[in-house]
Amino acid sequence: MTRKRPPGEGSIYQRKDGLWVGAITIGYTPRGNPRRKVVYGRTRQEVARKLAELQVLHHKGLLSEPSQITVREWAEDWLRRKASEVRPRTLESYRYHLTRALPSLKDPQAHDPLGRMRLQAVQPLHVRRHLDGLKLTPHAMKNVRWLLHSLFEDALRMEVIHRNPVAPIRVKGPPRKTPGRTLQPEEARALLAALDAHPSPLALALRLMLTCGLRRGEALGLRWEDVDLEEGVLRVRRAWAKVGGRGVISEPKTSSGYRTVPIPPTTLERLRAYRESVQGLSEEEVRASWLFPGRDPSQPVHPDAPDHLLRRLLSRLGLPQVRVHDLRHTYGSLLLANGAPVELVAERMGHANPNITLGIYRHLLEEERRGWVLDIG
Template sequence: MARRRGNNEGSIYKRKDGTYSGQVTIGRNSDGKPKRKTIYGKTRKEVSGKIAEILTEVNKGLFIDPSNMLMKDWIKIWSEQYSKKKNRPSTWRGYETFIRNRIIPKLGEIRLSKLEPYHIQQFYNELKTEPRLDGKEGTISSSSIIKIHAILHKCLVDARRNKLISWNPSDETDRPHKEIQETKILSNDQMDIFLEEIKKYRYYAGYLLSIGSGLRPGEVLALKWSNLNLKEKTISIEETLTRVLNDEPNAATKTKVITQEAKTQKSKRTLALAKRLAAALRAHRISQVKEKLIAGDKYIDQDYVFATPIGGHVEYRNFYRSFQACLVKCKIPPVKLYALRHTFATRLLEDGEDIRIIQEILGHTDIRTTNIYTHVTQEIKKQSANKIDMHLRKKRQIKSQLQ
């Protein structure tokens, strides 16, 4: 027989399967009778704790009856109590942006318990025609829709775990698929022109690291001199610079720049530096020392390899603008900063480097990510055609000799 809890503990019982359940009054029905909610847990203490939390919310007027809870209510709770605590600040910033601008406006007013697969499917279909958030031309990318699906699915998984819903309606929708897009790189001719022109720019050594070692932009900007051993020509990647939401009380800005640990263990890596890279970094260090002398007491040394004239971190947007200005000078069509990393990987493949070595250098956890670089460039196609042509010529020569 189930044992009732002691005084002041409420109605908590041990169930036949060994778990516990209890009830808590969350309000009154229209007829004035108490409205109760059943709580489940593995232990008596767990159930008691959940009941105490609900009673606190009820007394403060913050409790939302699950049967009346809207999607916007739950997703806000989930964002703060689950997503924010589990994810890196940069990841959570992306989640928050999608939740605020995409999910809540479309699904927010639907009751959580009434959310159906067709609501979600219609949402995904409409997203395909939605404009980009950054103001650029075109519609939202397929990769963004996939991220939104992942957020929504995780949110509903946790709703089910909390017994707010009996099933996950996102499981019954057609999962968005990513459209395969060609990775943009610099051609050999463009690369030669770019490398000559970029020497004139302040962050020359940074761009050289991207195209010569495959570093991500955030990894370049987070580099400290303590990560470099120019004598041994090695570089250690440990952190990345990123912009995240600023949730500090009375913050003057909505976002802030932070240095955070590399995303995965594979991202943390030590690489060998080419001689040209080491030489460029030495020259850059000499220039930085001169800037320190000019700035005097205004210079706050934070050990950044790429710093402002007074020692602060370099903003990604400034690093990007300088890169785009160089492309204009070179008469190269606009590409993202990541094109330098893509170019590095593609050149290694063209030179016959093993795909798994490239995976290690780039810091990819999954070899499938590295495989995007196995697209065949036009130059490789021409080389292959020339090789086939040579074989065909040999066959024609043999045939003529036999005749």
């Protein structure tokens, strides 16, 4: 007869031959099947005592049974799961950095002692020695350590391992990240004038990055239905990113990336004129079309195209080179320099929270704070 026990404490029953049996779930296999431990005894009390002892060992992480799954195999499973959770470009970055630590992910024949180890056999010392042998920059090392920690943490949650061997490992991180060079106001005005004089629609895409704070992929991912020329706003709903050398549509980086951004009057005038130049399509077809189509109008222009145009224009103007992404940083810097609240700048730029904005523009805000001095004699 089986008597119910509290959840997690296992079950006890008596067989027809009189022997008592107890069973407890101690985890799950890599494929999600429950892993059970069974004990036997002549009395119910004996089996209950054995189950209680197993519970203590289980909570101490001492009951994990050997599994043949390797670190490389678990990493492949982890990447497959992540494919449905993150953007394609993020997944590509995950695979790239993990491959630097586990080369057998790319080439099964590659020398990869950590990747070939059983997942449950990996100890902190193995991870420490493996990372010490990698010739990576501090930034790459930090990414590798974070990814290894994440995939072992996933195995820990699934109760395939009883502790994360990467948790005690520390690596030296890169210096605090600061924005690239931003344009001074007079440089921004000179660039805007050059953009207005350039016949390519890509010049307008660069103007949107500079005057609306859009990321490159967000500007190239705009359809006409996202632009309200009457209200003077645009809505960021998607991004056109380069993955594996080609463009791929993806969602914004975070939920805050979905946002409505006001369009400055001068840029709005340029957009209205550009809209009038779109001919030969019905209103419905125009709304569904890309603002900046490529040679194949069913897709936006190649993600690298704005970079090439910006380099040519800056060279022609005699201005120092900046990245396309620095146009967005220029927008944020100029907003803050003109007294815009950090919360507003974070909202306009699609940051998940104002702390991200503070981290990026801390140097600028510190300069601004130095100007606030109270001299009461």
